[in-house]
Amino acid sequence: MTVSLEKLRAAFRNANTTANRGNFRRYGTDKLEVYPFWNIPVDSRAVVRFLPDKNEDNPFMFILPYDYHFLTVGDKSRLFPCLRNYDEDCPVCAVSNSYYKKGDEENGRKFWRRREYLTQAIIVKDPIEHEDEETVYEGTVCVLPLRSQIYKVINEEIESGDLESVPFDFEEGYDFFIKKTKQGKYDSYNVGSRFASKQRALSDDEIAVATSSMIELRELIPEMPDVEEMEKFVNAVIMGVPVDDEDEDENDEPVEVEDVVRPRKKKTEPVVDDEDDDEEVVNQSVDDEDDDDELDAEAILAKIRARRKKD
Template identity: 40%
Template sequence: MAKKSLADLASAFASKTSGEGGNQTWKLFFNFWKAPVDSVSTVRFLPDADEENPMGFLVENLAHELTINGKREKVPCLKMYNEDCPICTLSQKYYDEKSPEHNEALGKKYYRKKSYIGEVLVVDTPIEHDQEQLVKLIEFGPKIFKQIQASFSSGDLEEAPFELKGGYNFRIKKSKSGEYADYGTSSFSPKQSDVADDIIEMMNLYDLKEYRTAKVSRDVLEAMLLADQTGGSFSGGDKEEAPSKPEAPSAKPAPKPAKDEGNGAEPEDTPAAPPATGEKKLSVVEQLRQRAAAAAAANGE
């Protein structure tokens, strides 16, 4: 066996994590939202490593927020993976004014949040960040995305903004609207610019779709939702495990949103209520309980 140097061992051990869960993906992201109010962070969007990405430099991320084992967790919206989503079904049911379970606050709580993920070079920012990590991921909500959309429709851009030569820097302007952060005046720089050749040679691009909220099976997502609805426990992983089932608590109002945009994820527009039918159906929670019980019985055989 070849003898490993101390440098090799140090590198190998440095790549391991001792923290809970060991997921260090968050370190890859540029936390623009930590900037002070009335400041500007300038970034340069880069092309997605996936050349088939129709948007070129951004991917859409759809997620829900659930309280699982006492912690607020982000879970995937399965519609992002072209599958029916049980959490969307529950949200629609709560929004439906004709449903006996109508509760707009809970409909809003369970409605999916939309954000966008890209990758950038940080050109200038008041935020301290890892200078050694040249390319950073970035996630933001619909407000910044709408500013980007407006730039494409305005006719002001002569090239795709993520082009390495002749592209445009993007200025993330943080202001305040009431008690919340606002990024509605963010925009591309008016002048085109080039990324330096030596920087291009050092860049490693990300496949952006790999950084969306990770997919789980429908059964696992239903078990997570049941744990949130009932306060039961949930053991994570791909293996299906039914959470314990205490009596369902009474409906509570949705929690207040955070005072900052954070990663920028925002709920989409309120969905239309589903069409009424004459057939009486079990509540979504009861359906989830029956599925969990059936899965547990199947695993016990």
């Protein structure tokens, strides 16, 4: 009985993850699998060894910051890379800023960009109990999309001057422990996650797998999204009216506020993991004053229209 219940739970978890991804490809390449470290059991730890970015011009050498927006309207969610990744003005950031300027923090947060720190690493020890025996991460190079908690740990340890060499050095680098603990209701990764205290040289096998699998981290950044499509979705979120994907071309103009029946605000689901403490706040439903929303929406839509004309 227990076994089938576990399987059922896993099926639901997978379904939720897929739904959350919407119709957007999360990363720009499938060359590496993503290691889902957020699925390690509470109080266990994974051991990984970060590898350098193949692009030697990356100033962070083994980490690439990546910003995105996760927007939800009705039962549709979309993930859009922030246009700042491509050195362009981002309409979603602009909407977020307008809300913040008006003192509407809740809507400001809803549109605010989120950040992942993209890394690649050899999975040295994987404590996840995989139901599918074919899933083997140990000994392979995977993508690890880190959030602020682990990033801060790495940052502090590098700043501290305690490391004798860069952590991703094949000979003199350090393994990294990702530990998951429960802090109150939430999973936490900043208690016990750290670099190993001793350096470790990679084995010949590890060096072979690293050199044959490593990528330029910027390959992970998806292609720049279509700006009009992005703005259309933003309009829909502001209005609270789901976009109709079937007839892409028909409804380019935003719906007038007066014609709109607002659906009840729904809680948004966390994206893939709920590592980031900031996000918990975003996910709490808060009563909002709808009258103010409409005023804001009109002003912001006007801005988006003006911007589009300018281009």
